Amino acid sequence: MTEPSPIKSLKALRAAEEECTRCPLYKHATQVVSGEGPARAGLMLVGEQPGDQEDKQGRPFVGPAGGILAKALVDAGIERKAVFVTNAVKHFKFEPRGKRRLHKRPNAYEIDRCHWWLDFERKLVRPDIVVALGATAIRSVSGRPLPINKIRGRVLPISDGGQMVATIHPSYILRIDDEADKQTQYRQFVADLKICAKILTKAA
Numbered sequence: 776m777t778e779p780s781p782i783k784s785l786k787a788l789r790a791a792e793e794e795c796t797r798c799p800l801y802k803h804a805t806q807v808v809s810g811e812g813p814a815r816a817g818l819m820l821v822g823e824q825p826g827d828q829e830d831k832q833g834r835p836f837v838g839p840a841g842g843i844l845a846k847a848l849v850d851a852g853i854e855r856k857a858v859f860v861t862n863a864v865k866h867f868k869f870e871p872r873g874k875r876r877l878h879k880r881p882n883a884y885e886i887d888r889c890h891w892w893l894d895f896e897r898k899l900v901r902p903d904i905v906v907a908l909g910a911t912a913i914r915s916v917s918g919r920p921l922p923i924n925k926i927r928g929r930v931l932p933i934s935d936g937g938q939m940v941a942t943i944h945p946s947y948i949l950r951i952d953d954e955a956d957k958q959t960q961y962r963q964f965v966a967d968l969k970i971c972a973k974i975l976t977k978a979a
């Protein structure tokens with residue numbers, strides 16, 4: 776990514792995202808959920824898409840998955856305030872079920888259309904490491920569907936000259952019923968984040 780970005784600030788990017796009609800998801804979501812964090816950050820975390828709470832509040836990772844993420848960042852020694860947090864897809868995709876809105880996974884078309892915004896975020900924030908949280912983020916950040924169990928925790932080069940570390944999505948941990956499995960996955964998630972913390976310390 777060497778050409779200068781026509782969008783010069785996160786504020787301008789947010790304004791542009793608010794007008795987004797690049798795929799149909801804007802039609803039913805409450806609002807766009809833009810990335811959040813410092814204008815220049817060593818670490819960028821990319822989730823899948825806003826959930827119900829994020830859609831209502833207009834901020835990424837403020838619901839239950841965000842709770843796990845916040846705890847894991849503390850346990851990995853990473854300050855959330857120093858991290859840029861965003862999603863591969865910026866509008867909530869759901870299926871109405873009575874009064875509830877059930878999360879629906881974004882499809883390849885929606886991920887690819889929304890990649891446009893992630894690219895701008897990466898050009899502006901220039902992170903040393905991008906953490907892809909789960910399959911949707913891996914597809915968006917790397918540009919292809921890669922098997923998470925094969926690449927998890929490894930530092931991989933990405934097309935803009937940066938580096939990606941892939942790990943699970945924190946909502947996966949929430950869905951595990953068995954307490955021992957949950958703990959194991961949580962510890963592994965923290966270990967993946969610690970790999971990033973170590974690289975950042977070296978880069979500083």
Ligand code: URA
Nearest residue numbers: 822823824826835836
């Ligand atoms: N899950 C995500 O992938 N992103 C959010 O912002 C919240 C939940």
